[in-house]
Amino acid sequence: MWSSLPTEMKLAVVDVLDMDDVKSLSQVDRDTYTACLPSSFxxxxxxxxxxxxxxxxxxxxxxxxxxxxxxxxxxxxxxxxxxxxxxxxxxxxxxxxxxxxxxxxxxxxxxxxxxxxxxxxxxxxxxxxxxxxxxxxxxxxxxxxxxxxxxxxxxxxxxxxxxxxxxxxxxxxxxxxxxxxxxxxxxxxxxxxxxxxxxxxxxxxxxxxxxxxxxxxxxxxxxxxxxxxxxxxxxxxxxxxxxxxxxxxxxxxxxxxxxxxxxxxxDEFSLTTTVSDIVFAKPSVTPLQRLRKLHISPFFPVDSVVDTITNLAGSPIENLSMQCYEDDVVDVCVALEEFLNRRVERGVGFYEKLARIDVSVTSNDASSPLGPDEVAECKEAEQRLKELCCDLRLASRFSRTIPPSAASRLARSTGLVMTRLPAPGDGRVRSMTL
The missing domain is CATH 3.80.10 (Leucine-rich repeat, LRR (right-handed beta-alpha superhelix))
Known part of the structure; x- marks a missing residue:
């Protein structure tokens, strides 16, 4: 049945398989091996x-x-x-x-x-x-x-x-x-x-x-x-x-x-350092006239978050996202709460297009995990910010990512390596696999 399928159908089937299944399928016969090459490489x-x-x-x-x-x-x-x-x-x-x-x-x-x-x-x-x-x-x-x-x-x-x-x-x-x-x-x-x-x-x-x-x-x-x-x-x-x-x-x-x-x-800008130039806060002169998505890196000084976001008020920002480490979660949440309170105080015209706030938390390295009290404090800060966003009809999301050091170790331990998988009558290297 499989061998009677036209090449186009075989390619379509192979294209939706994961690499382990492609490896197994490639050893059925020579024609199948050939059909698996585009996915393998x-x-x-x-x-x-x-x-x-x-x-x-x-x-x-x-x-x-x-x-x-x-x-x-x-x-x-x-x-x-x-x-x-x-x-x-x-x-x-x-x-x-x-x-x-x-x-x-x-x-x-x-x-x-x-x-x-x-x-x-x-x-x-x-x-x-x-x-x-x-x-x-x-x-x-x-x-x-x-x-x-x-x-x-x-x-x-x-x-x-x-x-x-x-x-x-x-x-x-x-x-x-x-x-x-x-x-x-x-x-x-x-x-x-x-x-x-x-x-x-x-x-x-x-x-x-x-x-x-x-x-x-x-x-x-x-x-x-x-x-x-x-x-x-x-x-x-x-x-x-x-x-x-x-x-x-x-x-x-x-x-x-x-x-x-x-x-x-x-349309989208990632910020790693403070912005103090007040020209960015004026809609009539700001060069960032189309900025809708603002990302703030985990290396950004938390003490400058409120002022820097304020200084970018001249842009039509809809999505504000911050990335931080677990140690900074409480401070980041407090800073975002202060900014949102400032938004309420200033009224119409100040970040009026803002629709959502996202916070991405990078977990600490396994060698220095947070204690139970610190974890509870982080969760409490997150909940306060979520509730404030809800009150202001803003969408919000908290997510967590693997720390860079752990990600590097994972990449080294699961990196792609050369493997020899013999097709029928062929012993050449045919794929790069995990």
Missing amino acids: KNVKLNNLQALQSFVDNVPRSYCRYVHYLDLCTESNTRSSDPRSITEVVISILAASPCLEELVLRTGGSLHHSIISCFGHLSKLERISIHNSGPEDLKPLSERLVVAIAASVPNLKRLSLDRVSRSLMHAPELHGVPPYVPLVAGDDNIPDHPRLGADLYLPSLLQLPTLRELVIRDTHLGDRRWATVPVKCKLQVVDLGSCFHENEDFNSICIQRIMGAVGKTV
């Missing part, structure tokens, strides 16, 4: 350089055409490798993956600039995340490289950058002066880009017309050109993190500068 994650090299050595290059999501880590636990040889391995996979839609690239420092050229052929690629997993002072990831990569993707819509380092070529004023921000030297060999020329500094990302979401974290945002570069994109979602090398006031100025440049189209 749709999502691929390679957690280190050894896994990446094994994939290149054992997986037929033709299988890469099935890859839609690709997560690569170029770090090695056993040896140091030349950036150029690592880059060649990455290029060999990217060049064979024409259907790639999302790429996560975790690299210990910069790759060779030869990788830039392969991105121009990935017409379906819309989402890129680039993270520097190495020590920034020893293995910096050049802003020139990541900007050139982003500018080379024909249809890039979402870009996420983490721990990118400023280039000495574009930030000479930071060299040798406190707070001694790590800089990249020697990246002037990255060739000029057809679209951006030699202007491969971070603010040039605003000249990418297809870009709709921009996330930049743990990166120095002090380039004043954020305020002057021509903005050709229409960003809808912006998430800007602080630079830990700089103080709170400096980070606030930097983020406000970028908000002022891109705010006219932004």
